[in-house]
Amino acid sequence: MTVQPLDLLQGTLDVLVLRTLAWGTMHGYAVSRWIHQRTDGVLEIEDAPLYKSLHRLERAGYVSAEWGLSENNRRARYYSLTAAGRRQFAAEESAWRRYAEAVFKVLEPT
Amino acid sequence: MTPARKKLFRLPWRTARQIRDDVDEELRFHLDMRIAALVSLGVSPDAARAQAAREFGDVDDARRYIGAVDRDIEAAQRRSDFMSDLWHDIGYSIRKLRAAPLFTLAAIATLGLGIGANTAIFSVVNGVLLKPLPFPRADHLVRLRFTQQGHSDVATPMDLVDNRTRATNFVGFSVIEGTTANLSRDNADAERVQGVRVNANWFSLLRIAPLAGRFFVEGDDDASAPNVAVIGEQLWQRDFGGDKSVIGKTVRINSTPFTIVGVVPGDQRYPVTVELWMTKHWAPNELSDQSRGARWLGLMGRVKDGVDVAAADNEVEKISEAMEKQFPEPFRERRVHLVSVQEFLVGDLRKPLFIVLGAVTLVLLIACANVANLMLVRATAREGEMAVRTALGAGRGRLVRQLMTESVILSLVGAIVGLAVAKLAMHELLGLAPPNLPLLRTASIDGTTLAVTAIVALLTGMIFGVMPAMQVGKHDLATALRAGSRGTRTRPATNRTKQAIVVAEVAVAVTLLTGAGLLLHSFANLLSVDPGFRTDGVLSMKLLLPQRSYDSTTIRNFVRALETRARALPGVRSVGLANFIPLDGGREDYAFSIRGRPPVRPSDAPSTEARKISPDFFATMGMPIVRGRSIASTDVPGAPPVLVVNHAFAQAFFPNEDPLGKTIVLGWGGDPGGDAREIVGIVGDVHSFGLEEAPEPTVYAPMAQRTDQSISIVVRTDGAPANLAAPLRALVRDLDREVPAYSVQTMDERVASSVGRQRFYASLIAIFAAVALILSAVGLYGVIAYAVSQRTHELGVRVALGATGDRIARMVIGEGLVLTAIGIIMGALASVFAGRLVSSLLFGVSALDPMTIGSVTLVLVAVAALASWLPARRAARVDPLIAMRGD
Numbered sequence A: 001m002t003v004q005p006l007d008l009l010q011g012t013l014d015v016l017v018l019r020t021l022a023w024g025t026m027h028g029y030a031v032s033r034w035i036h037q038r039t040d041g042v043l044e045i046e047d048a049p050l051y052k053s054l055h056r057l058e059r060a061g062y063v064s065a066e067w068g069l070s071e072n073n074r075r076a077r078y079y080s081l082t083a084a085g086r087r088q089f090a091a092e093e094s095a096w097r098r099y100a101e102a103v104f105k106v107l108e109p110t
Numbered sequence B: 001m002t003p004a005r006k007k008l009f010r011l012p013w014r015t016a017r018q019i020r021d022d023v024d025e026e027l028r029f030h031l032d033m034r035i036a037a038l039v040s041l042g043v044s045p046d047a048a049r050a051q052a053a054r055e056f057g058d059v060d061d062a063r064r065y066i067g068a069v070d071r072d073i074e075a076a077q078r079r080s081d082f083m084s085d086l087w088h089d090i091g092y093s094i095r096k097l098r099a100a101p102l103f104t105l106a107a108i109a110t111l112g113l114g115i116g117a118n119t120a121i122f123s124v125v126n127g128v129l130l131k132p133l134p135f136p137r138a139d140h141l142v143r144l145r146f147t148q149q150g151h152s153d154v155a156t157p158m159d160l161v162d163n164r165t166r167a168t169n170f171v172g173f174s175v176i177e178g179t180t181a182n183l184s185r186d187n188a189d190a191e192r193v194q195g196v197r198v199n200a201n202w203f204s205l206l207r208i209a210p211l212a213g214r215f216f217v218e219g220d221d222d223a224s225a226p227n228v229a230v231i232g233e234q235l236w237q238r239d240f241g242g243d244k245s246v247i248g249k250t251v252r253i254n255s256t257p258f259t260i261v262g263v264v265p266g267d268q269r270y271p272v273t274v275e276l277w278m279t280k281h282w283a284p285n286e287l288s289d290q291s292r293g294a295r296w297l298g299l300m301g302r303v304k305d306g307v308d309v310a311a312a313d314n315e316v317e318k319i320s321e322a323m324e325k326q327f328p329e330p331f332r333e334r335r336v337h338l339v340s341v342q343e344f345l346v347g348d349l350r351k352p353l354f355i356v357l358g359a360v361t362l363v364l365l366i367a368c369a370n371v372a373n374l375m376l377v378r379a380t381a382r383e384g385e386m387a388v389r390t391a392l393g394a395g396r397g398r399l400v401r402q403l404m405t406e407s408v409i410l411s412l413v414g415a416i417v418g419l420a421v422a423k424l425a426m427h428e429l430l431g432l433a434p435p436n437l438p439l440l441r442t443a444s445i446d447g448t449t450l451a452v453t454a455i456v457a458l459l460t461g462m463i464f465g466v467m468p469a470m471q472v473g474k475h476d477l478a479t480a481l482r483a484g485s486r487g488t489r490t491r492p493a494t495n496r497t498k499q500a501i502v503v504a505e506v507a508v509a510v511t512l513l514t515g516a517g518l519l520l521h522s523f524a525n526l527l528s529v530d531p532g533f534r535t536d537g538v539l540s541m542k543l544l545l546p547q548r549s550y551d552s553t554t555i556r557n558f559v560r561a562l563e564t565r566a567r568a569l570p571g572v573r574s575v576g577l578a579n580f581i582p583l584d585g586g587r588e589d590y591a592f593s594i595r596g597r598p599p600v601r602p603s604d605a606p607s608t609e610a611r612k613i614s615p616d617f618f619a620t621m622g623m624p625i626v627r628g629r630s631i632a633s634t635d636v637p638g639a640p641p642v643l644v645v646n647h648a649f650a651q652a653f654f655p656n657e658d659p660l661g662k663t664i665v666l667g668w669g670g671d672p673g674g675d676a677r678e679i680v681g682i683v684g685d686v687h688s689f690g691l692e693e694a695p696e697p698t699v700y701a702p703m704a705q706r707t708d709q710s711i712s713i714v715v716r717t718d719g720a721p722a723n724l725a726a727p728l729r730a731l732v733r734d735l736d737r738e739v740p741a742y743s744v745q746t747m748d749e750r751v752a753s754s755v756g757r758q759r760f761y762a763s764l765i766a767i768f769a770a771v772a773l774i775l776s777a778v779g780l781y782g783v784i785a786y787a788v789s790q791r792t793h794e795l796g797v798r799v800a801l802g803a804t805g806d807r808i809a810r811m812v813i814g815e816g817l818v819l820t821a822i823g824i825i826m827g828a829l830a831s832v833f834a835g836r837l838v839s840s841l842l843f844g845v846s847a848l849d850p851m852t853i854g855s856v857t858l859v860l861v862a863v864a865a866l867a868s869w870l871p872a873r874r875a876a877r878v879d880p881l882i883a884m885r886g887d
Helices: A005-022 A028-038 A047-060 A083-107 B003-008 B016-040 B045-056 B059-099 B101-130 B157-166 B202-206 B233-240 B289-293 B309-326 B341-381 B383-391 B396-432 B447-465 B467-472 B477-482 B492-527 B552-567 B617-621 B647-653 B721-735 B747-754 B756-790 B792-800 B805-841 B850-876 B880-885
Strands: A063-069 A075-081 B141-148 B151-153 B170-184 B191-198 B228-232 B250-253 B256-264 B276-279 B298-303 B334-340 B538-544 B572-578 B589-594 B607-613 B625-628 B642-646 B663-666 B675-683 B698-702 B710-717 B742-746
Touching (some): A005 A028, A005 A047, A005 A063, A005 A075, A028 A075, A047 B059, B016 B045, B045 B059, B059 B396, B101 B341, B101 B396, B101 B447, B141 B309, B157 B170, B157 B289, B157 B298, B157 B309, B170 B276, B202 B298, B228 B233, B298 B309, B341 B756, B341 B805, B492 B756, B538 B721, B552 B572, B572 B617, B617 B710, B642 B647, B642 B663, B647 B698, B675 B698, B710 B721, B721 B742, B756 B792, B756 B850, B792 B805, B792 B880
Parallel strands (some): B228 B256, B607 B698, B642 B675
Antiparallel strands (some): A063 A075, B170 B191, B170 B298, B250 B256, B572 B607, B589 B607, B589 B663, B663 B675
């Protein structure tokens, strides 16, 4: 994956969202909490870009959305990965790993 | 939600407002959840709200962004739904159409015929009448049309001089003098081409540029200027292979050397049949007041760009009036008007072509009516299907869309068939067209026409095609479903529509058939006219002896040699010569006086057509001598000058006297006092200018006493006259290589081509009438057959109650005939108007000819009876058991 410096956050966020939804169908709030807990709040991700990402991924056909009932019986929008989304996640994940390894190789003292 | 589920259930489409509400709800859910979670951790509600908002970030920006993205998603969804519906509709429509092959074929054939015929005819009308000639500002190119004392007249050289010196609204004027040119090149047989002599400004008046070389320049028409000629592109390609080196080459035209200086683009030839342009050189006395009585020229002018053509017309009229005052004798009651060159060229065609166009529009109307009818019949049959689909949840819009798809598919296929029909029809039309219809050959299929016609047909199909879907909403589903999928219910309203359409179709067919009948009847009348000569067994041929190499003595020698050698050809019974022969278009008219009668003013002097013939001409043509004698071989120079007059001449000028022995003084040049000749015989009349033209007074002088450059030869044989063409041509080539024989035709062929136009119009209208008849028969059959199938049950009950098959058949046929009768009455009324339209094209038959109207009625009744008999036979065979069990 080629990552432009300015795209870093947006691209990163899309990968994180795809990863989260790979666990299963969930609504936006659950996605937000899940990422928050997994990163221990280190990334300080705001919720606004997260929702933008969800809808953007829906437009790209990686994610589908459906209204359903939440655990407290409210109407909530549930997201799940499509087949295309699964393929996209696999591709981005391996690209990210190579990217991160390359960065680490530079940072690691030799 | 999985993709598979998505295909099964389509989410209802969301509006922009619904999208906004959904976004708000999603974001509110998030914030509420977060606040509740924080409160449960012990944070105060106010602080929790603030923290949730902080963690969220810019809510308004997110709302805008997400809204935009969702609208994109929605639009994409709609597009893909539309496409998948479309594919579904197309597939469904094709299955439905294939399931009803008769209906489909009938509709496509109807559309194809209607669209095709209309396109072909309109393309011709457009190409010939509406498309301007290919010259810049062609509307300002005008011909001067003269009349004198009510008769059409042509220009004298002085008309050129008068208008050129006096008119201010014109760029310039040029004369046109038609001429036959014998064109000889080195190492090739001479050929005869259509030529024209014009002023040097001719091509600058047309405003065209040469394809090669140059056009005439000022001074080319001076008496002392060298002979130059311009050739047409077709001649250039045919004789010179399109080689540019032809410029500057010398050819011999009528045995005079000419230098070729330029080539005219093929599509910009004017006059259209001309291939050779030469400049007009005037004899010294031709441009003087003495020549005001001599009329043989055409005159063209170009009106200045800023000037109204009406103003220019006014100006030439004023000039003509002034000249009449100055020269009252030659110009008495002489009038002039401007006509555009286009009008001059095709003016005669306007009316017939518009009539043909009207006829073909009627055919299209019938075609549309038929399509409408077919659609309606089908619609009724599909009420059950529509009801079932509605019950299964299809909206009316959805049904309309599917039916539209069906109509569009039908119309598209119909249009493709139409294009093929148009191509074929154009080809046939041009093949059928007589060669003397100018511009017709330049017509080609017009894309706009095809599109317009196809759209008309398409709209018809669509309007009537969606009717079943419209009707679904009108009555309750339960009734339609209960009536069963067999669609056995009939509403009187649709039936009445169908019947009205059939009545209209029959009416239009009657109108067309009447028009066709009238034209065919007058064509038959025309063919039954006795031309005044025997047309069989005679070959004719024309040639021109150039003035440069032939004087009267050499002409006499040539004629004698030609006559002798032609007579010696095997199979030849007799040989006649003349300057013009009947139906060759040639004529010369001269004023004359009758010796012994009081003198009259020159402009009141009678005039007659005058021809020159050899002694055996009448015998060869089979023209009977009524009284006196024919021209004899003793009527030679030095012998007393004689004339034979025709019957029409004797009737017109000697109604109560014996013309034999009287002396006629002909003003045809030579002796200024006139040429005095004694009438020695009376010959039968001949239709020289067309079978529909009454014979004109004509005098025949011996060719030996009055020679002529123009020679026609007629040869009578016992065998096939066409076999003599080759030996005769060879004979002429042998006598003079620079004199080509042309217009080699049997007299039968001349008669046939003289009625070419009439045959063309009559066959066109007849074709349309036949198509109209077939289409309306199909329409009638469709309606009756459908009515019978609707009434199977009722008919079954009747049979069960004792009605015989004959009785049932009579009842069904009777219904068809009632519709036909109404149509015939309406059509007969319309025919009265149509007849008036074509009356100018009729010959020997009245526009209200009872014979024609009677036979048309008979034909239609017969066709209608047949169209109803087929379904009636089926009705008569209805088995009451089966018919009633069907319930």
